[in-house]
Structures are given as C-alpha cells and as structure tokens.
Amino acid sequence: EDKVVQSPLSLVVHEGDTVTLNCSYEVTNFRSLLWxxxxxxxxxxxxxxxxxxxxxxxxxxxxxLDKKELFSILNITATQTGDSAVYLCALLTRTSGSRxxxxxxxxxxxxx
Amino acid sequence: xxGVTQTPKFQVLKTGQSMTLxxxxxxxxxxxxxxxxxxxxxLRLIHYSVGAGITDQGEVxxxxxxxxxxxxxxxxxxxxxxxxxxxVYFCAxxxxxxxxxxxxxxxxxxxx
Numbered sequence: 097e098d099k100v101v102q103s104p105l106s107l108v109v110h111e112g113d114t115v116t117l118n119c120s121y122e123v124t125n126f127r128s129l130l131w132x133x134x135x136x137x138x139x140x141x142x143x144x145x146x147x148x149x150x151x152x153x154x155x156x157x158x159x160x161l162d163k164k165e166l167f168s169i170l171n172i173t174a175t176q177t178g179d180s181a182v183y184l185c186a187l188l189t190r191t192s193g194s195r196x197x198x199x200x201x202x203x204x205x206x207x208x
Numbered sequence: 209x210x211g212v213t214q215t216p217k218f219q220v221l222k223t224g225q226s227m228t229l230x231x232x233x234x235x236x237x238x239x240x241x242x243x244x245x246x247x248x249x250x251l252r253l254i255h256y257s258v259g260a261g262i263t264d265q266g267e268v269x270x271x272x273x274x275x276x277x278x279x280x281x282x283x284x285x286x287x288x289x290x291x292x293x294x295x296v297y298f299c300a301x302x303x304x305x306x307x308x309x310x311x312x313x314x315x316x317x318x319x320x
Binding site for chain 1: 212239241243248249250251252253256258266298300302304306307308309310311312313314
C-alpha cells in the first residue's frame with residue numbers, strides 16, 4: 097500500500113524564519129510528487145516534482161525531490177504571516193493512474 | 209473561467225437523509241475526483257473519473273455514488289447519510305497530463 101508521511105505535523109515560527117517541511121514516501125512505480133498549500137479552504141497547487149535533484153522555485157518557496165532516499169522537502173525562506181497554512185504532499189504513481197495519495201499535512205503557523 | 213465550483217458550501221443533514229453534492233468545472237479537464245478531509249487524516253479519495261461515462265472507486269467509496277454524464281459535471285450522492293460522513297468534501301479536476309489537480313472550495317457537511 098502506498099504511504100506518504102509528512103513531518104512535522106505542526107510547526108510554529110516567527111516572521112522572517114526559514115522553515116523546512118518534509119515528505120517521505122513508500123510507493124511502487126513513482127510518477128510524481130505534488131505540494132499544495134491549504135488556507136481554510138481549497139488546496140492550491142505549489143509544485144510538481146518528477147525528477148530527482150531538480151529544484152523547483154517560486155519566490156520564497158522552493159522544493160526538491162530525492163528519489164533515491166524517497167523524500168521531498170519544501171523550503172520557505174523569510175516567512176510571512178500569510179504563509180500560515182496547511183502544506184500537503186501528495187503522490188501519483190504509475191499504477192494508481194489518476195489517484196492522488198495525500199499525507200496528513202503540516203500545519204505551519206507564522207507569528208508576527 | 210470559474211475553475212472548479214462546488215455547491216452547496218455548507219449542509220446539515222439528519223441521519224438517513226440523502227443528498228447530492230454538486231461539482232462543475234469549466235476547464236475541459238478529463239479527470240475529476242471527490243475527496244473527503246477529516247482532522248488528522250489528510251484527504252482521502254472517495255470516487256474518481258477519467259472521462260465522461262467512466263467512474264471508479266477510491267479509498268473510501270462506501271455510502272457514496274457518482275456518475276459522469278458530461279465532461280463538466282461530477283455529482284456525489286450520499287445515499288443514506290450517517291454521522292460518520294460528517295466531513296469536508298472537496299472536488300478536484302485535472303488534465304490527464306500533466307496532472308496538476310485543481311480543487312474546489314469545499315462543502316462542509318454535518319450529519320446529525
């Protein structure tokens with residue numbers, strides 16, 4: 097059975113701090129890993145990672161995948177209160193077709 | 209371009225009642241899915257569809273039915289509501305490739 101584990105489950109930081117969120121997985125026939133940000137309602141897409149070692153970057157957010165060690169990290173630099181959200185990691189596999197398997201999520205709180 | 213539209217946003221049912229959660233997308237996405245989100249459990253797949261006329265079960269399908277008569281619409285039917293179905297329900301859609309799933313804003317359902 098495919099498994100996605102995120103850590104930590106909860107994190108509280110001060111504005112300006114840098115945070116690293118982790119997503120490890122146990123899946124067969126890996127296809128891609130997706131990161132989403134969820135603020136109160138709909139998850140919004142951040143990154144899709146398919147190849148090891150290639151960093152995806154968007155402003156202060158960046159993410160990288162290690163297919164050998166089976167994990168991904170999401171980095172947020174110079175955090176702002178608007179970064180407070182649940183960050184979700186999800187996997188697609190070649191055998192699961194169109195089905196996403198989600199981790200529990202990391203609740204990030206950024207205090208002023 | 210409205211994206212993924214879910215209705216209603218909130219619903220309270222009594223045990224045994226039936227209802228339909230509506231989901232519509234205007235992006236001509238082939239794939240559509242329904243997830244439920246419960247505290248501490250992430251998003252779990254209920255049913256999904258890879259095209260009009262094609263549906264399949266996800267991780268937690270019991271008590272729910274779906275149909276996909278058009279590309280745009282993917283309603284979720286609760287046959288006989290139970291308190292265990294109290295949850296937040298998300299509809300999502302995606303192209304077949306790349307699969308960057310877009311989520312609706314959710315339906316908060318309470319079953320008393």
